[in-house]
Amino acid sequence: MSAPERLDHFMARANAAYYARENPFRDFTTSPEIFQGFGEILGAWVAMVWQSMGRPTQFILAEAGPGQGTLMTDALRLLSRVAPDCRAAHRLHLVETSPRLRAIQAGKLPHATWHDRIEDLPDAPFILIANEFLDALPIRQFIRQGSKWLERHVQEGRFFDLPASCPTLSRASTTSDGTILEINEPAEAITTHLATRLQTHPGAVLFIDYGPEKSAPGDSLQALHHGQPANPLENPGTADLTAHVDFAALSAIARTAGTTVHGPVTQGRFLTVLGLPARAQALARTRPPREAAAIVQSARRLTTPEAMGTLFKVLALCHPALPPPPGFEP
Numbered sequence: 660m661s662a663p664e665r666l667d668h669f670m671a672r673a674n675a676a677y678y679a680r681e682n683p684f685r686d687f688t689t690s691p692e693i694f695q696g697f698g699e700i701l702g703a704w705v706a707m708v709w710q711s712m713g714r715p716t717q718f719i720l721a722e723a724g725p726g727q728g729t730l731m732t733d734a735l736r737l738l739s740r741v742a743p744d745c746r747a748a749h750r751l752h753l754v755e756t757s758p759r760l761r762a763i764q765a766g767k768l769p770h771a772t773w774h775d776r777i778e779d780l781p782d783a784p785f786i787l788i789a790n791e792f793l794d795a796l797p798i799r800q801f802i803r804q805g806s807k808w809l810e811r812h813v814q815e816g817r818f819f820d821l822p823a824s825c826p827t828l829s830r831a832s833t834t835s836d837g838t839i840l841e842i843n844e845p846a847e848a849i850t851t852h853l854a855t856r857l858q859t860h861p862g863a864v865l866f867i868d869y870g871p872e873k874s875a876p877g878d879s880l881q882a883l884h885h886g887q888p889a890n891p892l893e894n895p896g897t898a899d900l901t902a903h904v905d906f907a908a909l910s911a912i913a914r915t916a917g918t919t920v921h922g923p924v925t926q927g928r929f930l931t932v933l934g935l936p937a938r939a940q941a942l943a944r945t946r947p948p949r950e951a952a953a954i955v956q957s958a959r960r961l962t963t964p965e966a967m968g969t970l971f972k973v974l975a976l977c978h979p980a981l982p983p984p985p986g987f988e989p
């Protein structure tokens with residue numbers, strides 16, 4: 660029998676194998692793949708933030724986990740049309756570990772430079788966007804048993820709990836028996852790193868992901884295989900493993916590191932304030948009726964509470980001198 664493996668180590672190994680080998684977009688779909696208006700709206704957001712940064716003649720436009728490169732392709736097309744100066748100023752940097760997805764991204768965004776880690780991005784004014792990136796990073800899970808915390812490990816497709824030692828456990832607001840606590844250490848390290856960069860460079864970070872507004876205990880680990888929930892502990896590398904993003908924890912970390920935090924707001928509110936429904940209507944008017952209805956339907960999927968409008972949240976971290984970015988005004 661193999662030795663128990665800590666859950667985050669298991670999840671990192673499983674997702675690295677999964678993104679390297681499989682076509683993730685057969686198992687799940689993401690906002691930019693649902694409607695082109697998503698990337699276009701984010702392109703407009705980038706242009707407005709770039710304005711508020713004082714229109715630097717060069718800046719890093721970065722995306723973490725760009726998938727098939729769809730979001731950035733849509734964003735750059737929008738910039739060409741409405742903000743050519745911003746488009747001319749951008750230097751595109753993509754953070755992607757999967758060689759398979761890098762090749763797909765290179766087909767659409769040949770002028771990009773690739774990095775394995777956010778920490779490797781060059782030091783300069785920057786705007787970074789990450790959609791459904793943090794949820795794929797490995798989490799640690801702890802379970803309360805009596806007066807102790809145990810850390811969840813994986814062995815032969817099942818959980819195996821061992822005595823825990825982790826300083827962040829002191830954050831726990833509840834210690835009742837059976838409570839499950841999740842910690843996404845890479846997401847916390849990335850947030851600290853970006854917040855520190857924002858001390859020295861004008862810029863902004865936009866995280867879009869799913870998770871509650873307030874930290875909530877519980878097991879949110881899930882696996883999707885061909886659109887269906889699967890057992891996350893079985894057959895590592897064959898399904899996409901994700902967990903809810905703890906926006907409250909990341910906000911607190913960013914504030915402590917001295918950056919300004921806006922949100923989280925719901926994806927529905929963010930996209931609606933920035934004009935996604937109007938964009939859908941405008942596009943629909945140029946298409947035959949059946950296609951037009953599909954466009955409006957796709958846009959609704961991104962904004963309605965029953966679909967992705969409420970579960971998905973948007974969080975911005977900004978250089979302290981920047982005004983609240985679009986979509987976060989009080």
Ligand code: SAH
Pocket residue numbers: 674678683689690691692723724725726727730754755756757760775789790791792795796
């Ligand atoms: N943002 C895209 C794709 C989301 S899927 C979209 O919205 O469609 C998650 C993406 O993050 C994939 O591109 C995956 O290869 C990448 N990824 C996952 N873990 C990563 C890691 N540790 N470092 C860098 N990229 C990672």
